[in-house]
Amino acid sequence: MNIRFRDLIDQTYYFPTEEFTLDNSNLLFHGVPLMDLVEKYGSPLKFTYLPKISQNIGLAKKWFDTAMQKHGYAGKYFYCYCTKSSHFRHVMQEALKNDIHIETSSAFDIDIVENLKKEGWVKDDTYVICNGFKREAYVDNVARLINNGQVNCIPILDNYEELSLLSEKIETPFKVGIRIASEEEPKFEFYTSRLGIGYKDIVPFYENQIKDHPGVELKMLHFFINTGIRDNAYYWNELLKCMKVYVRLKKICPSLDSLNIGGGFPTKNSLAFEYDYQYMVEEIINQIKLACDEAGIPVPHIFTEFGSFTVGESGGAIYRILYQKQQNDREKWNMIDSSFITTLPDSWAISRRFIMLPINRWDDPYERVLLGGLTCDSDDYYNSQQDMNAIYLPKYHPDAPLYIGFFNTGAYQETIGGYGGLQHCLIPHPKHLLINRDEDGTIQVEVFRPQQTSQDQLRILGYEFNGGSAQPQSEYTKQVSNPKPIAKK
Numbered sequence: 001m002n003i004r005f006r007d008l009i010d011q012t013y014y015f016p017t018e019e020f021t022l023d024n025s026n027l028l029f030h031g032v033p034l035m036d037l038v039e040k041y042g043s044p045l046k047f048t049y050l051p052k053i054s055q056n057i058g059l060a061k062k063w064f065d066t067a068m069q070k071h072g073y074a075g076k077y078f079y080c081y082c083t084k085s086s087h088f089r090h091v092m093q094e095a096l097k098n099d100i101h102i103e104t105s106s107a108f109d110i111d112i113v114e115n116l117k118k119e120g121w122v123k124d125d126t127y128v129i130c131n132g133f134k135r136e137a138y139v140d141n142v143a144r145l146i147n148n149g150q151v152n153c154i155p156i157l158d159n160y161e162e163l164s165l166l167s168e169k170i171e172t173p174f175k176v177g178i179r180i181a182s183e184e185e186p187k188f189e190f191y192t193s194r195l196g197i198g199y200k201d202i203v204p205f206y207e208n209q210i211k212d213h214p215g216v217e218l219k220m221l222h223f224f225i226n227t228g229i230r231d232n233a234y235y236w237n238e239l240l241k242c243m244k245v246y247v248r249l250k251k252i253c254p255s256l257d258s259l260n261i262g263g264g265f266p267t268k269n270s271l272a273f274e275y276d277y278q279y280m281v282e283e284i285i286n287q288i289k290l291a292c293d294e295a296g297i298p299v300p301h302i303f304t305e306f307g308s309f310t311v312g313e314s315g316g317a318i319y320r321i322l323y324q325k326q327q328n329d330r331e332k333w334n335m336i337d338s339s340f341i342t343t344l345p346d347s348w349a350i351s352r353r354f355i356m357l358p359i360n361r362w363d364d365p366y367e368r369v370l371l372g373g374l375t376c377d378s379d380d381y382y383n384s385q386q387d388m389n390a391i392y393l394p395k396y397h398p399d400a401p402l403y404i405g406f407f408n409t410g411a412y413q414e415t416i417g418g419y420g421g422l423q424h425c426l427i428p429h430p431k432h433l434l435i436n437r438d439e440d441g442t443i444q445v446e447v448f449r450p451q452q453t454s455q456d457q458l459r460i461l462g463y464e465f466n467g468g469s470a471q472p473q474s475e476y477t478k479q480v481s482n483p484k485p486i487a488k489k
Contacts, residue, residue, distance in 0.1 A: 005358060005366040005394045013271040019313075019407070020271075025363045029316060029407065034359045038403055043320040044338040048410060050094045052314040057081075057098040059277070060265070060306060067282040071289050075301045080129055082263050082307025083109050084425045085411040089462035091311055093121060101127035101152075103305040108426040110141035111454040115463045117150075129260065129303065130155040131179065131222070132425070133195070134162050143169030156222050156260075158195055163209055167216065176210070177220030177260065178202055180245065182238055196222070199241060203248050210253075217255045220303070221246050224262025229280055239284070243291035250297045259288065259300040265309035267408050269353050270386035308411035315410025317343055318359060320403050324369070324396040332369045334396060336404070339373035341380045344406060345416045348379045353386035359403035364394040371404075420460040421452070428452035 006022070009015050021028045026035045030049055037047065057079060064077040080101040083092070092112065096102075102113060102122065110130075116122045128150055130142050139162070146153045147170060155166055156177040163176065179196035197205055202221075210218050223242040229235060239261075250256050261284065266275055285302070292299045319336040326332055346352035368390050373380035384390060394402055415422045423429065429452040436444045 003365065004363050005392070006362040008366055008392060009271075009357075009362075015271065017271065019268075020357065022362060026360050027357055027362070027405065029405070034318065034405060035403070038318060038320075038359065043318050043403060044336070044343065046315070046317045046343070046409075046414075048088075048090065048311075049314045049316070050090065053091065053094045053311055054098055056306075056310055056313060057095065057100060060281075060304070060309070061098075063278050063281040064285070064302065064304075066278065067285040070282060071285050073285050073289055073299055075299045078127060078301065078303045080127060080260075080303055080305045081310050082305045083112065084415070085307030086311045086315075086414065087112060087422075087426060087457075087461050088414070091314075091410075092116060095310060096121045101129070101303075103129040103131060103307075105132040106425045106427055107135070107137040107141050108428070108454045108457055110138070110145055111458060112461070112463065113145065113150075115458065124149050125152050126150075127303070128153040129177070129220075129222075129305065131158070131195075131305075133158050134165065136165075139165045139169055142166065143171075146174050147171050154220055156220070157197070159197070160205065160209070163213070163216065167213070170215075173215040173217065175217050175219040177222050177258075178205070178218065179222040179224075180242055182223065182225045182242075199245055202245055203252070206249060206253060218249070218253050219255060220258040220260055221249060221256065221300075222260040222262065224260075224264070224305070228264025228266060229261075229284075230264075231276075231280060231283075236287070239287060240291070243288060246300065247291060247295040247297060250300075251295075257298070257300055258303055260303040260305065263305040263307050263309065265306055267308050267312035267411070268355065269408065270355060272387045310411075312411035313408045315408065315413070317406045317409055317413075318403055319406075320401060321393075321396060323398075325372075332367065332396075333372045334369045334393065334402075335372045335374070337374070339375045339380055340371075340382055341373060341375055341377055342417050344382075344409060344413055346413060347382055347406075349416075353384070354409050355407040356382070356385060356391065357405055357407070358394050359405050361394040361400065361402055364400075366392045367395045369393055369396075422457060422460055423452075426457055428457070 016022065019030055023033060026033065028034065030052065032049065037045065061077070061079055068077065078101055080103040081095045082103045084105045096116065104110060104113065113122055113128055128145065130153065132138070134142070134155070142153065142155050143166060154175045154177050155162070156179045157163055158179055180202065181196035181198045206218060210216055223239070225235065225238055246259055265277065289299055319338050321334045322337050323335045324332055325335065340347045344354070347354065371382040371391060382391070393404065396402060416424050421429070431451040432448040434446050434448045438444055
């Protein structure tokens, strides 16, 4: 008996869900008829369902408010958006509708903040938490932002040298934070995070370089672990170690009043996904309060930097199955009309799994398949779901087009995939040189392309700059310097 694909889903998961429903044999995402998008715009395509961003921000605020009321927590909660998850103008504006704050990770983030401030989306008292290793351009931009009146811009010191670098450029008194270099889970090939300052070194760093520094005030301790916020012994142990440092600092630093617990809320990656967000928030608040009460110090204000949680569940990608290849007696390859490497890089680079469902033909019989991308790279494939070691889709038929969707893909995939020329954390493409020799053997150097500028990236992201509207970025033109001889060998 041929079992329909809808029957497979019904007997495997609780369906329909909050996000997914059916209209006859076609899939809807938050009530949006996806086949209508395909019929109008074709495939492949990507989309962002903007209301989901505001919905998730509202949920997190409610969880923290509930937890703080339950435990009689006297501090305030501040929701920051981790901009590197998605820098696009439409994402930033949707997030900022919800009275939130911003976390940055590189120099070009500051250009975005200034652009949004010019348009009224960012106020002078909006918190701008500046993380990451700070090269000269990043230091310059942070200093400019503070000098121009961003009173709640807080650079988070990642290393010992950053304080002096910032002090040289910032003309007014300013606030700083310190990032803890957390110890990583045993699965990593390294023991301590490359970012931040070690637990045992933070108090001496404050006493030696910050305590008596004129015009500098320590306001925040920053804590984040790569595996995110999980209900396991590792997370709770690291949080406890963080609180021990906070307590020691607070007793000698009256200005310290904020704890940034970073990001790390998971996003739904399966129809079987389960995570008790409210419990986790309540337990975090409880543990922080217990540590402070025991030490006899006030509880800190709580900052979070949710990125994937903010924007991840708003995104999706739709592909068409172009062709099916039967490569042996067991393996059927469904070839999509795009590439996983270029459009969903996390699916092959870190084996990330997203919710994957057919867009149409839910009443057809199903089969087990593998999904292949169009590149010739051996890693350009998708072979399993998060909760099972296989992929099932309606049977391929050359006369009945099949479309598939990947959902909750809204975080990181555009920048890591190089959308329009973007790079992760907006680190610019470096200058590219062409080196040759003339007939005499003299080395000739020409600039093929210059280093990417903030304006290049702002155009791609949809922002305005220099008083004008951002236009779609045209293809780079070849820029060549006057070839100059270097040496003859």
